[in-house]
Amino acid sequence: ETGVTQTPRHLVMGMTNKKSLKCEQHLGHNAMYWYKQSAKKPLELMFVYSLEERVENNSVPSRFSPECPNSSHLFLHLHTLQPEDSALYLCASSQDLSVSPNEKLFFGSGTQLSVL
Amino acid sequence: GQSLEQPSEVTAVEGAIVQINCTYQTSGFYGLSWYQQHDGGAPTFLSYNALDGLEETGRFSSFLSRSDSYGYLLLQELQMKDSASYFCAVRPPDSWGKLQFGAGTQVVVTP
Numbered sequence: 001e002t003g004v005t006q007t008p009r010h011l012v013m014g015m016t017n018k019k020s021l022k023c024e025q026h027l028g029h030n031a032m033y034w035y036k037q038s039a040k041k042p043l044e045l046m047f048v049y050s051l052e053e054r055v056e057n058n059s060v061p062s063r064f065s066p067e068c069p070n071s072s073h074l075f076l077h078l079h080t081l082q083p084e085d086s087a088l089y090l091c092a093s094s095q096d097l098s099v100s101p102n103e104k105l106f107f108g109s110g111t112q113l114s115v116l
Numbered sequence: 117g118q119s120l121e122q123p124s125e126v127t128a129v130e131g132a133i134v135q136i137n138c139t140y141q142t143s144g145f146y147g148l149s150w151y152q153q154h155d156g157g158a159p160t161f162l163s164y165n166a167l168d169g170l171e172e173t174g175r176f177s178s179f180l181s182r183s184d185s186y187g188y189l190l191l192q193e194l195q196m197k198d199s200a201s202y203f204c205a206v207r208p209p210d211s212w213g214k215l216q217f218g219a220g221t222q223v224v225v226t227p
Binding site: 105 | 156159160207
């Protein structure tokens, strides 16, 4: 148990659907992240939040919309997705957005998303 | 940007030693981290090398050589539970906590 919980674990949606992924961390961390993991590819950073403020948007299409209502919760709202968006979406947290080099990331188990 | 190269898959028997190499092309970074991810599970932190040399944590060791742009993760006395994907990652300067990951190495341990 990493202290980061993601729901749902699996999601199948059509291209016209709207759905949301949820992440909750129980670690008292101040920074939260969304990563996309596709098979045989490096993890891609999508969004970074620090103290509920977005500090990074890594050229992600607008059909992905993050929301961070407080430092413990992070959402990823999905609408009009494409089949190529099918992937594992991982949430992570860290104590702070410091430049401390050995800052660890704590990941959730992810949501496996399939877009039909 | 950074580019990290890892082998895609390594297979070994229980009790053996496996070395997973990570080579990179970068002008500067803070250190090399390793994460383990079991199938269907969360990536979890394994080790971090800030300086050149070997860091040992139980059966796992990690090595970094900045002059050679190279690092590795060494898994000793392999157990079936070590079957997982292993990712190397670096933190570029001024990166606000961003980690740049490799594509991962799938380690398959056989009886």
